[in-house]
Amino acid sequence: MSDELWRDLTEVFRTSLDNEDLTLAETTTADDVEGWDSITHVLIMVAVEKKFRVKFTAAEIQRLENVGQLAALIRSKRGGV
């Protein structure tokens, strides 16, 4: 995964969760992060869509299990960039 994608993804999560100290790993899940509830999950995904200019289906959003899967999905939507 590119450093740029990881940096931008971390920025989206930090802004959405109002937590400037948040660090993400590929294995990070909602259970690991305070405030990452079901509503916040969708809001994060919309912020990600806007930031990376991609579009997710509702099913894709619901299937995501960790940050690594989200990053891979973004990369696939952007043609592997």
Place this chain on the structure above:
Amino acid sequence: MRLTLHHIGCLVENIPAALAAYPGGCFAGASEPVLVSSQKVRVCFLSSGNGTFIEFVEPQSDNAFLLRMLRRGVSYYHAGYLCQDLEECVRNFTSAGAHELTRFSSEAFQGRQCVFLVTPHQQMIELIEPA
């Protein structure tokens, strides 16, 4: 299909304190606060007198999401619309890129279904089932 604007949702720490800042001479009265249990908020509608309202939304102590927004200084944060066909409206919004956030039966609307969506531009919309 047209929607009818019902209210603008406004986050507040305390409903009575918020109401006190809206002069009675300019508005047509306020409803009694109602607890919307599934959403962990108390709400109160301040009438403009022409069928639209300000909905004051007071998050309960266990509503981390809205309390976080309140801490950030967010006040007005959603528009609520009455719609003749709730599911058709939801389909139209999702076709336009919105995502559904939550749906619930609201004590503030006599148990009618409400659906919150977020648009691709991160604006929150509440759709309310007709009476």
